[in-house]
Amino acid sequence: MLTIKNLHAEVEGKQILKGINLEIGKGEMHAIMGPNGSGKSSLASVLAGRENYTVTEGEVWFNGKNLLDMSPEDRAREGVFLAFQYPVEIPGVSNLNFLKTALNEIRTYKGLPALEGREFLKLTKEKQQLVDFNANLMNRSLNEGFSGGEKKRNEIFQLAMLDPQLAILDETDSGLDIDALRIVSNGVNKLRDAEKSFVVITHYQRLLEYIVPDFVHVLYNGRIIKTGTKELALELEERGYDWLKEELHLKESV
Amino acid sequence: MTAGTQRHSPFEIQIISNIMTSDITMPFYQAITEDVNALSAQVSPAQDELQCIRREALDRFSALGLPTLKTEAWRYTNIQRFLKEYPYELLTAAATVPASVTEKAAIPQLDCYRIVLVNGHLQADISELPAGKGITIGALSAHTQAPGFVNWFNKQPHLSGESLAALNTALFADGLYIELAANAVIDKPVHIVNVYTSGTHAFIQPRHLWVLNRNAAATVIESTIHPDTNTVAFANSVLETVIEENAELWHYNIQQGNENFREVHTTAAQQHANSRYHHFNFTLPGTPFTRNNLSVALNGSYTETNLNGLYIADKSQHVDNHTYMDHIMPNCNSNELYKGVLLDSANGVFTGRILVHQEAQKTNAFQQNNNLLLGNKADINSQPQLEIYADDVKCSHGFTAGQFSEESMFYLRSRGIGEDAAKALMVNAFSHDITNEVKIPALQHYLQEQIAAIMNN
Ligand SMILES: Nc1ncnc2c1ncn2[C@@H]1O[C@H](COP(=O)(O)OP(=O)(O)OP(=O)(O)O)[C@@H](O)[C@H]1O
Ligand SMILES: [Mg+2]
Numbered sequence: 122m123l124t125i126k127n128l129h130a131e132v133e134g135k136q137i138l139k140g141i142n143l144e145i146g147k148g149e150m151h152a153i154m155g156p157n158g159s160g161k162s163s164l165a166s167v168l169a170g171r172e173n174y175t176v177t178e179g180e181v182w183f184n185g186k187n188l189l190d191m192s193p194e195d196r197a198r199e200g201v202f203l204a205f206q207y208p209v210e211i212p213g214v215s216n217l218n219f220l221k222t223a224l225n226e227i228r229t230y231k232g233l234p235a236l237e238g239r240e241f242l243k244l245t246k247e248k249q250q251l252v253d254f255n256a257n258l259m260n261r262s263l264n265e266g267f268s269g270g271e272k273k274r275n276e277i278f279q280l281a282m283l284d285p286q287l288a289i290l291d292e293t294d295s296g297l298d299i300d301a302l303r304i305v306s307n308g309v310n311k312l313r314d315a316e317k318s319f320v321v322i323t324h325y326q327r328l329l330e331y332i333v334p335d336f337v338h339v340l341y342n343g344r345i346i347k348t349g350t351k352e353l354a355l356e357l358e359e360r361g362y363d364w365l366k367e368e369l370h371l372k373e374s375v
Numbered sequence: 376m377t378a379g380t381q382r383h384s385p386f387e388i389q390i391i392s393n394i395m396t397s398d399i400t401m402p403f404y405q406a407i408t409e410d411v412n413a414l415s416a417q418v419s420p421a422q423d424e425l426q427c428i429r430r431e432a433l434d435r436f437s438a439l440g441l442p443t444l445k446t447e448a449w450r451y452t453n454i455q456r457f458l459k460e461y462p463y464e465l466l467t468a469a470a471t472v473p474a475s476v477t478e479k480a481a482i483p484q485l486d487c488y489r490i491v492l493v494n495g496h497l498q499a500d501i502s503e504l505p506a507g508k509g510i511t512i513g514a515l516s517a518h519t520q521a522p523g524f525v526n527w528f529n530k531q532p533h534l535s536g537e538s539l540a541a542l543n544t545a546l547f548a549d550g551l552y553i554e555l556a557a558n559a560v561i562d563k564p565v566h567i568v569n570v571y572t573s574g575t576h577a578f579i580q581p582r583h584l585w586v587l588n589r590n591a592a593a594t595v596i597e598s599t600i601h602p603d604t605n606t607v608a609f610a611n612s613v614l615e616t617v618i619e620e621n622a623e624l625w626h627y628n629i630q631q632g633n634e635n636f637r638e639v640h641t642t643a644a645q646q647h648a649n650s651r652y653h654h655f656n657f658t659l660p661g662t663p664f665t666r667n668n669l670s671v672a673l674n675g676s677y678t679e680t681n682l683n684g685l686y687i688a689d690k691s692q693h694v695d696n697h698t699y700m701d702h703i704m705p706n707c708n709s710n711e712l713y714k715g716v717l718l719d720s721a722n723g724v725f726t727g728r729i730l731v732h733q734e735a736q737k738t739n740a741f742q743q744n745n746n747l748l749l750g751n752k753a754d755i756n757s758q759p760q761l762e763i764y765a766d767d768v769k770c771s772h773g774f775t776a777g778q779f780s781e782e783s784m785f786y787l788r789s790r791g792i793g794e795d796a797a798k799a800l801m802v803n804a805f806s807h808d809i810t811n812e813v814k815i816p817a818l819q820h821y822l823q824e825q826i827a828a829i830m831n832n
């Protein structure tokens with residue numbers, strides 16, 4: 122579904138991604154871990170089309186289409202979704218109006234008729250329950266004054282509403298209390314199917330107990346330096362990243 | 376004409392007949408710049424108090440002259456250029472329109488009294504006037520003996536230095552008079568539809584006076600309609616409002632003309648102790664030239680004043696909001712927020728003068744002007760003018776001009792929302808600080824819809 126080849130990207134003249142290679146198949150769950158500042162959010166941003174990143178080398182293919190050629194909105198319409206590490210607050214844009222606009226723009230792109238008020242509300246209700254999203258937040262301004270956890274839940278709620286093929290969750294677990302973590306993870310698990318793929322960026326193995334990944338990648342200094350299965354996450358939890366960094370330096374000095 | 380025949384019909388007939396008999400054949404611009412004598416013929420010799428006021432105003436106008444770019448208050452607005460555009464004729468005669476003309480200004484679901492003024496003249500047959508104890512409302516010309524008129528007409532000191540206001544005083548035709556006796560409350564909003572129409576290019580000068588006596592309350596909404604496609608109208612309107620002790624006025628002005636309309640709109644308010652005044656000004660695309668003079672004199676303590684403005688301008692529209700908060704008495708609060716969205720090559724001007732007199736201790740006066748500059752050639756001139764002579768006050772002002780936050784735009788687009796739709800959402804959001812203060816749901820909804828429609832086309 123998604124193929125990333127030798128991806129290099131810079132921001133403000135600074136090289137951040139230094140040759141990422143990643144293959145994500147249909148229905149797969151990938152976890153990306155790595156120390157602060159290693160480039161995890163940058164990778165997510167480049168995939169979603171954030172304009173201050175410049176791709177200097179490499180390719181990204183999504184369902185046979187060149188993702189890097191598309192505007193951010195077209196990527197979303199094609200089925201890429203990014204749950205932000207830091208969702209922005211937009212005072213004055215109501216959550217409901219925002220979602221309706223987004224959903225209908227995507228539907229129009231796909232040649233589907235816009236959802237009428239009633240159908241839309243029905244869908245909203247259904248998805249709210251999935252992630253136990255407080256209905257009172259729906260009429261408020263987008264993320265404005267939401268608690269950290271409420272913002273994260275809103276991201277997953279949007280994910281459920283927009284039903285993308287590829288969802289990238291950037292530290293959705295941070296800021297969630299223990300119950301919320303379970304609820305959100307359950308929500309994600311319910312959304313999982315053979316057609317959908319996920320990339321979960323996280324610092325904590327705990328999330329991966331709820332959302333069991335098929336692959337775990339370690340991103341360090343703009344590259345994926347190790348790929349394993351869920352056991353790798355356990356090992357990282359125990360040992361930290363130093364041993365991997367050392368391994369890398371040994372390899373590089375040879 | 377002799378004085379005797381004029382007494383019972385204070386000025387309307389007199390002025391109109393003068394105009395019909397005198398010969399202002401020259402364009403109005405020429406008359407007001409080169410030959411004030413031609414105008415002088417319009418004002419008959421001093422016979423009653425009003426004629427004295429008119430004569431004095433005309434003298435003042437000819438002394439002041441039209442503003443130029445050297446006039447401090449008009450530095451960024453070249454009014455003469457706009458007055459010269461067309462050979463306007465001074466229009467004072469009444470006209471009528473079919474009710475259908477006013478439909479365009481209707482605010483869906485709004486339960487209100489609708490009053491239609493055509494070129495300033497009340498058109499009674501399609502107006503519904505609120506009635507009730509202590510409510511006086513009707514043509515200004517019919518109320519020159521009313522206590523509110525006698526006490527308050529032409530009494531706003533802020534008007535005296537403004538030459539266009541003087542011109543209005545000298546030659547106005549008619550307007551709406553509202554007087555609420557002590558404790559009188561109008562139960563529903565009054566929606567005034569100002570229609571401007573003429574067979575020739577016309578210079579039209581409505582004049583209004585609204586007096587709210589002690590504990591009175593009213594909500595007034597104004598809309599503007601200019602249905603003509605072949606002629607251009609230039610309105611120079613003046614409104615005086617008096618808000619007596621503990622009275623409260625909500626005033627919404629919606630400016631949404633078309634390309635054949637230009638406007639100088641002057642509102643001079645004075646507030647007395649414990650009164651509340653909420654003024655909203657919405658200037659939407661359409662009219663190439665708008666200048667709003669808004670001044671508030673605080674003649675009593677413990678008042679509250681909220682001045683809210685939203686201007687959205689496109690093409691080469693010029694919108695100038697000139698505001699003046701005059702803190703004369705202590706312990707008053709004023710809050711001013713003007714927000715602008717400037718598209719294409721639109722030009723915005725904002726002046727926020729705050730004068731805090733030495734006696735006006737414990738004043739809170741806040742002012743903010745925020746702008747979105749979205750057009751490549753759009754610009755804004757914003758000037759706060761704070762003059763503070765009291766020491767125990769809290770005053771602040773702020774100004775911003777910028778584009779959309781990139782973070783917000785990216786967030787919206789990453790959800791599949793195209794750039795234009797995202798901008799429309801953001802403009803609505805930007806306007807939210809103002810529209811959210813509109814306390815009438817139907818009006819709030821109407822304004823939000825108007826804004827969305829502007830951004831989506
Ligand atoms: N706009 C920017 N200008 C300059 N440097 C930037 C910018 N955005 C990101 N960076 C830098 O890029 C590097 C990678 O940042 P990124 O946010 O991708 O890290 P991360 O792996 O997501 O970290 P964390 O685990 O803390 O979320 C960091 O050194 C960061 O400072
Ligand atoms: Mg990050």
